[in-house]
Amino acid sequence: MITLQINGEKHTIDADPTMPLLWAIRDIVGLTGTKYGCGEGVCGSCKVLLDNSPVQSCVIPVSAAKGKNITTVEGENKNLQLLQESWVELNVPQCGFCQPGQLIAATALLDKNEKPTDKDIDEAMIGNICRCGTYQRIKNAIHRTVELKNQN
Amino acid sequence: MSSIKNISRRSFVRSIGLASGGLILACNTSIFTDKEKAPENLIDFNPNLFVQLNSDGSLILVASRSEMGNGVRTSLPSIIADEMEADWSRVSIKQATGDKKYGDQNTDGSRSIRYLYTTMRQMGATAKAMLISAAAQKWEVPADECIAEKHFIIHSSGKKISFGDLVEIAKTLEIPTEVTLKDPEKFKYIGKHLKSIDVEKYVNGSAIFGLDKRLPNMKFAAIARCPVTFGTFKSYDKSEALKIAGVIDVIEIPRIERPFGALGGIAVVATNTWAAFKGRDALKIDWDYGSNKSYDSAEYMKQITANVHKPGKVSKDKGNVNKAFKNAKKIVESTFQLPHLSHAPMEVPNAVAWVQGETCEVWAPTQQPQASRKEVVEYLGVPEENVTVNVTFLGGGFGRKSKPDYVVEAVAVSRTMNGPVQVVWSREDDIKHGYYHTVSAQYMKASLDKNNKVTGWLHRFALPTITSTFSPGADYAAGWEIGSASNIPFTLENMKVEVGQAPALIRIGWLRSVINIPHGFSVNVFADELANAANEDPLEFRLKLIGEDRLEDTKNPIKYDTARLKNVLKKAAKNANWGANLPEGHGLGLAVQYSFFSYVASVVEVSVINNKLTVHNVYTVIDCGTVINKDTVKAQMEGSAIFGMSLAMYGKITAKDGAIEQGNYSDYQMTRMHQAPKVHVEIVDSIENPTGVGEPGVPVIAPAIVNAIYKATGKRYHNLPLSDYGIV
Ligand code: FES
Numbered sequence: 059m060i061t062l063q064i065n066g067e068k069h070t071i072d073a074d075p076t077m078p079l080l081w082a083i084r085d086i087v088g089l090t091g092t093k094y095g096c097g098e099g100v101c102g103s104c105k106v107l108l109d110n111s112p113v114q115s116c117v118i119p120v121s122a123a124k125g126k127n128i129t130t131v132e133g134e135n136k137n138l139q140l141l142q143e144s145w146v147e148l149n150v151p152q153c154g155f156c157q158p159g160q161l162i163a164a165t166a167l168l169d170k171n172e173k174p175t176d177k178d179i180d181e182a183m184i185g186n187i188c189r190c191g192t193y194q195r196i197k198n199a200i201h202r203t204v205e206l207k208n209q210n
Numbered sequence: 211m212s213s214i215k216n217i218s219r220r221s222f223v224r225s226i227g228l229a230s231g232g233l234i235l236a237c238n239t240s241i242f243t244d245k246e247k248a249p250e251n252l253i254d255f256n257p258n259l260f261v262q263l264n265s266d267g268s269l270i271l272v273a274s275r276s277e278m279g280n281g282v283r284t285s286l287p288s289i290i291a292d293e294m295e296a297d298w299s300r301v302s303i304k305q306a307t308g309d310k311k312y313g314d315q316n317t318d319g320s321r322s323i324r325y326l327y328t329t330m331r332q333m334g335a336t337a338k339a340m341l342i343s344a345a346a347q348k349w350e351v352p353a354d355e356c357i358a359e360k361h362f363i364i365h366s367s368g369k370k371i372s373f374g375d376l377v378e379i380a381k382t383l384e385i386p387t388e389v390t391l392k393d394p395e396k397f398k399y400i401g402k403h404l405k406s407i408d409v410e411k412y413v414n415g416s417a418i419f420g421l422d423k424r425l426p427n428m429k430f431a432a433i434a435r436c437p438v439t440f441g442t443f444k445s446y447d448k449s450e451a452l453k454i455a456g457v458i459d460v461i462e463i464p465r466i467e468r469p470f471g472a473l474g475g476i477a478v479v480a481t482n483t484w485a486a487f488k489g490r491d492a493l494k495i496d497w498d499y500g501s502n503k504s505y506d507s508a509e510y511m512k513q514i515t516a517n518v519h520k521p522g523k524v525s526k527d528k529g530n531v532n533k534a535f536k537n538a539k540k541i542v543e544s545t546f547q548l549p550h551l552s553h554a555p556m557e558v559p560n561a562v563a564w565v566q567g568e569t570c571e572v573w574a575p576t577q578q579p580q581a582s583r584k585e586v587v588e589y590l591g592v593p594e595e596n597v598t599v600n601v602t603f604l605g606g607g608f609g610r611k612s613k614p615d616y617v618v619e620a621v622a623v624s625r626t627m628n629g630p631v632q633v634v635w636s637r638e639d640d641i642k643h644g645y646y647h648t649v650s651a652q653y654m655k656a657s658l659d660k661n662n663k664v665t666g667w668l669h670r671f672a673l674p675t676i677t678s679t680f681s682p683g684a685d686y687a688a689g690w691e692i693g694s695a696s697n698i699p700f701t702l703e704n705m706k707v708e709v710g711q712a713p714a715l716i717r718i719g720w721l722r723s724v725i726n727i728p729h730g731f732s733v734n735v736f737a738d739e740l741a742n743a744a745n746e747d748p749l750e751f752r753l754k755l756i757g758e759d760r761l762e763d764t765k766n767p768i769k770y771d772t773a774r775l776k777n778v779l780k781k782a783a784k785n786a787n788w789g790a791n792l793p794e795g796h797g798l799g800l801a802v803q804y805s806f807f808s809y810v811a812s813v814v815e816v817s818v819i820n821n822k823l824t825v826h827n828v829y830t831v832i833d834c835g836t837v838i839n840k841d842t843v844k845a846q847m848e849g850s851a852i853f854g855m856s857l858a859m860y861g862k863i864t865a866k867d868g869a870i871e872q873g874n875y876s877d878y879q880m881t882r883m884h885q886a887p888k889v890h891v892e893i894v895d896s897i898e899n900p901t902g903v904g905e906p907g908v909p910v911i912a913p914a915i916v917n918a919i920y921k922a923t924g925k926r927y928h929n930l931p932l933s934d935y936g937i938v
Pocket residue numbers: 093094095096097098099100101102103104105114115116117
C-alpha cells in the first residue's frame with residue numbers, strides 16, 4: 059500500500075512500487091487530467107508538480123512520490139489558475155490533449171521566475187510537445203499571465 | 211452567393227442525406243438513443259435533428275462531426291445559433307453518436323464546414339421561423355411583424371417573449387417547408403472570433419478524451435501485433451505475462467481482413483494500463499512475418515526512383531513536351547524523394563468497448579463514427595441498431611483516427627472478456643503500426659525558351675497509393691492522387707504527367723493534406739528552381755507562370771480561380787516584406803497551393819548560420835471563402851505551420867526487414883517551442899462558399915522552407931527531411 063498526496067487529498071492505493079506515477083494517478087486514483095503521450099519522458103503530456111518541481115510522471119515510479127505533494131492540472135496553485143485564465147482568454151488549445159502538461163510546465167516556470175523572457179519560456183517548455191502546434195499562443199498566454207499579475 | 215435563399219424542405223432534407231420529407235418528424239423522436247434519452251419534460255421542442263430548445267431557454271445543439279482541434283464543436287453549432295438568433299451563452303453541445311441520420315459524419319478532408327454550412331443555416335432558420343410563428347399565434351399578430359433577437363421574439367409594438375416561453379406552442383407547429391436565411395451582413399457569430407466552447411474543459415483537465423473514458427470494472431488491454439504488416443503469430447508463451455501483478459488474462463485477437471479491420475495479435479488484459487503494457491512486453495511470440503518482410507524502405511526508394519527515371523503510365527499529355535524540350539534554351543531537371551510519415555497524434559489510438567450479449571457500446575476518439583459502427587456491426591454480425599458509437603474528444607487526429615482498426619480491437623477484447631475494456635496503444639504501437647503517409651519519388655523536367663518562358667513541363671512520380679488499403683495489390687496512383695500534379699495552375703502549353711509503379715508493403719493512409727504534401731513540395735520547389743534558372747525573382751516568375759486571371763476546370767464542382775491564387779501569394783509576399791534586405795544568412799522562400807478548394811500561400815523567413823537552420827517567421831495567407839470562425843482559421847494556419855515544419859525538419863518513417871524502425875517522439879521528432887517561428891496569418895475577406903481549412907495550410911510550409919534555405923545559402927535540397935542534411 060502506498061499513500062499519495064494529490065491536490066491536497068490523500069489516496070492510499072495498492073500499486074506495484076515500480077509502476078510509473080502516471081498510471082497510478084490515471085488508472086488507480088482515477089484523475090485523468092494528466093495525460094499519456096510517450097511513456098518515455100520526451101513529450102511532457104504527463105507532467106505534474108512533485109513538491110513544486112515539474113516531473114514527467116510517466117518515468118517516475120510511484121514509490122518516489124511517497125510523502126510528497128503532487129499537483130496535477132486539476133489541482134490548486136495560484137499560478138496554475140492564473141495561467142488557466144489566460145489560456146482561456148487567448149483560446150490556446152486546439153485538441154487540448156497536451157495542455158495539462160503545458161500548464162504544469164508553465165506553472166513551475168512562474169513559480170520560480172516572476173517575469174520570464176522568451177528564452178526562459180523556451181527553456182522551460184522545451185520538454186512539452188504540442189502536435190497541434192499551439193506554441194505561439196502558449197508563449198503569449200504565459201506573457202499575458204505575467205502582465206495581468208503585475209497589473210494587480 | 212446570394213444573401214437570402216428560400217429553401218424548400220425537400221431539398222433541405224435531402225442535403226443531410228435523409229430519404230424524404232416525412233422523416234424529419236421521425237428524427238425528432240429518435241434524436242436520443244434509448245440509453246441516453248433525456249427526461250421527456252426537459253426536451254420539449256425538437257424542430258429537427260440538430261436543435262433542441264428547452265422551456266427554460268437552454269439550447270442544445272448537436273455537433274455531428276468530431277472535435278480534434280479543428281474547432282468543429284464550436285463552428286458548426288455557431289452557424290445554427292446565428293441563424294436562429296440564439297444567445298450563444300445559452301448553448302450547450304451534444305456530440306452525435308455515429309448514425310446515418312446525421313448525414314455524412316466523416317471528419318476528414320477539410321470538409322465539415324463546406325458540406326454542412328448551408329444545412330446548419332437551414333436548421334437554425336427553421337427553428338427561428340417556428341418560434342416566430344409561435345409568438346405570432348400567441349399574440350394573434352402577423353408573423354412578419356415579429357423578429358427574433360438574442361433568444362427573444364420581439365413584436366413591432368415592443369413586446370417580447372423568450373424562446374423558452376414559446377416552446378409549448380412551437381412544438382405543436384408544422385415544420386415550415388420554406389425558410390429564409392439571414393443576410394450575411396447581419397451575422398453575429400459567423401465570421402467573428404468565437405472561443406472554443408470547450409476551452410475551460412481543456413485547461414482544467416475535465417475534457418474526456420478516449421483515453422480518459424472510465425466504466426465500472428473496466429479492464430485495460432495492450433496488444434502485441436506482428437512487427438511486419440499483416441504478419442501473424444505461429445505460437446506464443448504467455449506464462450511470464452500472467453505472472454505480472456495486475457494481469458488478468460492473455461487472449462488472441464484475429465486479424466480481420468478489411469481496410470479498417472484489426473491487425474490481429476495477442477492481447478494482454480489487466481487492471482491498469484501499465485500492467486497491460488508490461489504483460490505485453492513479457493509475451494514470447496514466434497511470428498510468421500509473411501510476405502511484407504522484404505520491405506526495406508531505403509531499397510524501395512531506389513526502386514521507385516528508378517521508376518521515375520524512365521517513362522511511366524501517361525496520365526496527362528498536353529501539346530508536345532518532347533518538341534518543347536528539343537527546342538529549349540535551357541533544361542532543368544530534378545528528382546525529389548520524400549519518406550513515409552506517421553500521424554502521431556498526441557493522444558494514441560484507443561477505444562473503450564462493452565459488448566453485452568447482442569449489443570455493443572463503444573466510446574472512441576474517432577473521426578469516422580459511422581465507419582467505426584460499420585466495422586463493429588460487421589465484426590459482431592449484429593444489427594446496426596445494436597451498436598452505439600460515442601465520440602469522445604480526440605487528442606488530435608490528422609487522418610489516423612479516421613481508420614477505426616483500434617475500435618474493432620476493443621470490441622474483440624470486450625467480447626472475449628465479457629465486460630468493458632479499454633484498448634490502449636502505446637506510442638510505439640502508434641508509430642510502428644499506422645496507416646502511413648505514402649513514400650514518394652518524383653522526377654521533374656522543364657524547358658525554358660530564350661525569353662525564360664516555361665515551354666515544357668514533365669512530372670513523373672511513383673508512390674504507393676492509398677487505394678492499396680482498399681484494393682490490395684493496387685500499385686499505381688489513383689486518379690485523385692494524380693490531380694494535384696496534373697491540375698497545377700500554371701500556364702503551360704506542353705505538359706506531361708506520368709505515373710510510375712509502386713506497390714504498397716505497409717498500410718498506406720491519408721495524413722493531413724495527403725497528396726498535396728509530395729506534389730506541393732515538388733511543384734513549389736521546382737518552380738523556384740526554374741525562376742533561378744531564368745535568373746528572375748521567384749515571386750515575379752511564379753505570378754507569370756500562373757498567368758492571367760481565369761477559372762480553371764478541375765472536374766470538381768468548384769473551379770479554381772487563378773486571381774484568388776495570385777492574390778494570396780501577393781499578400782503573403784507583401785506581409786513578409788518580400789524583396790527587402792535581410793541580415794546575412796537569412797532568406798525568404800515562398801510556396802502557394804490550391805488544395806481542399808482553398809488558396810494558401812506562405813512566405814517563410816529562415817536563417818542558416820553555422821550550418822544550423824532556424825525558421826524565424828511564417829507569413830501565411832488563406833482564402834477559404836466565407837469564414838465561420840476567424841480564430842479557428844487562424845489557429846489552424848498556426849498549427850499547420852508547425853505541422854509542416856515538423857515534417858520538413860524531421861518527418862521520416864523507415865522500414866527494415868518489414869518492420870518500422872522508429873518508435874517514439876525521440877526518434878520521430880516534432881518541432882518544439884524553442885524552434886517555433888512567429889506565424890503571421892491573414893485571412894482573405896470573401897463571400898464565396900466556404901472551403902477547406904484544416905489541411906490546406908500544411909503543404910506550403912516544407913517547400914517554402916526549402917526555397918528560403920536556397921535564398922539564404924545557395925544550397926538546394928530536394929529531399930526531406932532536412933535533418934538528413936545535417937542542418938537541423
Ligand atoms: S508521457 Fe510522460 S513525457 Fe510523454
